[in-house]
Amino acid sequence: MLIKKLNDYRASVLVVDDEPINTEILANALVQKYWVHQAASGKQALDFVRKRPVDLILLDIRMPDMDGYEVLRELKRDASTDSIPVIFVTGQDSTEDELRGLKLGAVDYIRKPYKIPLALARINVHIDLKVKSDILAHVASADGLTGIANRRTFDESLVSIHEHCMGERSNYGVVLIDIDFFKQYNDTYGHAQGDDALKSVASTLYSVAQRTDDIVARVGGEEFALILPNVDKKALQALCEKIHRAIAALGIEHKASEVSNRLTVSVGGVLCAPQAGNSPSVIYQQADQALYAAKNQGRDTTVMGED
Numbered sequence: 025m026l027i028k029k030l031n032d033y034r035a036s037v038l039v040v041d042d043e044p045i046n047t048e049i050l051a052n053a054l055v056q057k058y059w060v061h062q063a064a065s066g067k068q069a070l071d072f073v074r075k076r077p078v079d080l081i082l083l084d085i086r087m088p089d090m091d092g093y094e095v096l097r098e099l100k101r102d103a104s105t106d107s108i109p110v111i112f113v114t115g116q117d118s119t120e121d122e123l124r125g126l127k128l129g130a131v132d133y134i135r136k137p138y139k140i141p142l143a144l145a146r147i148n149v150h151i152d153l154k155v156k157s158d159i160l161a162h163v164a165s166a167d168g169l170t171g172i173a174n175r176r177t178f179d180e181s182l183v184s185i186h187e188h189c190m191g192e193r194s195n196y197g198v199v200l201i202d203i204d205f206f207k208q209y210n211d212t213y214g215h216a217q218g219d220d221a222l223k224s225v226a227s228t229l230y231s232v233a234q235r236t237d238d239i240v241a242r243v244g245g246e247e248f249a250l251i252l253p254n255v256d257k258k259a260l261q262a263l264c265e266k267i268h269r270a271i272a273a274l275g276i277e278h279k280a281s282e283v284s285n286r287l288t289v290s291v292g293g294v295l296c297a298p299q300a301g302n303s304p305s306v307i308y309q310q311a312d313q314a315l316y317a318a319k320n321q322g323r324d325t326t327v328m329g330e331d
């Protein structure tokens with residue numbers, strides 16, 4: 025989720041109950057403020073949130089086939105759904121039932137029959153918390169200057185993409201991009217203009233690596249990195265060339281550069297193929313060596329490393 029002001033963001037709620045009348049009551053109470061979705065069984069609920077995440081689930085306990093406890097267990101098992109807050113809304117009114125639900129990880133427990141304003145107030149609290157925690161997670165994963173992923177996100181993504189691609193025996197590429205003579209750029213145009221150049225380079229890289237699984241990160245002062253799942257060598261090379269063209273098209277003057285009168289970058293790329301049996305850190309080192317070679321070859325060029 026992108027950072028949006030709390031007031032602008034319309035959160036979504038999934039109401040899960042096998043009794044249509046129960047879902048209707050809650051849906052009617054919530055629809056003014058939230059996007060409301062409904063599911064008539066645990067399985068339907070799981071199918072729904074795996075395709076389309078929501079901000080809160082209101083979950084009945086007693087349902088045929090799969091009860092609410094089991095649904096919650098399944099949600100917690102899956103990394104893509106384990107952070108969705110769940111409130112049980114149920115006729116099971118014993119202390120043991122409530123304790124069991126909370127121990128499984130539900131954030132709250134509303135007993136039927138409930139008073140709608142009270143239930144709504146509790147739902148609102150949990151949705152506010154969820155949206156705020158999403159914003160914090162986004163801020164923690166982004167680079168403060170450019171808004172793209174930061175070094176920590178890059179490192180974590182490299183490990184998870186590596187595992188994923190090796191698991192399904194597919195390639196991925198890592199590309200490191202370093203601005204040429206950036207010290208001289210700062211010295212000539214000032215730090216504030218240097219910051220603007222970094223922002224322009226970041227958004228250019230973001231527009232070059234367009235697939236939703238691609239990671240675009242700032243990994244150092246004037247160094248950027250891309251992770252590109254499911255590419256082959258030809259596509260990786262073509263993308264590196266596109267980077268040079270896109271940076272050149274920015275036309276940022278750099279009269280102190282020794283290679284051009286415009287801002288340029290050096291690029292090191294490496295393809296990780298499953299059969300090579302490498303680790304993420306080795307892949308990163310190879311990309312770094314390729315970048316180093318591009319600098320040594322005179323800058324404003326790409327070197328492809330060995331996989």
Ligand SMILES: Nc1nc2c(ncn2[C@@H]2O[C@H](COP(=O)(O)OP(=O)(O)OP(=O)(O)O)[C@@H](O)[C@H]2O)c(=O)[nH]1
Nearest residue numbers: 202203204205206207208210215216218219245246
């Ligand atoms: N404006 C600005 N400059 C930064 C930032 N982070 C790092 N830098 C500058 O980036 C420059 C990097 O300099 P070097 O590592 O010598 O690299 P370079 O001058 O680009 O030289 P080559 O990479 O060899 O072409 C330094 O002057 C840093 O101060 C930042 O957030 N904003």
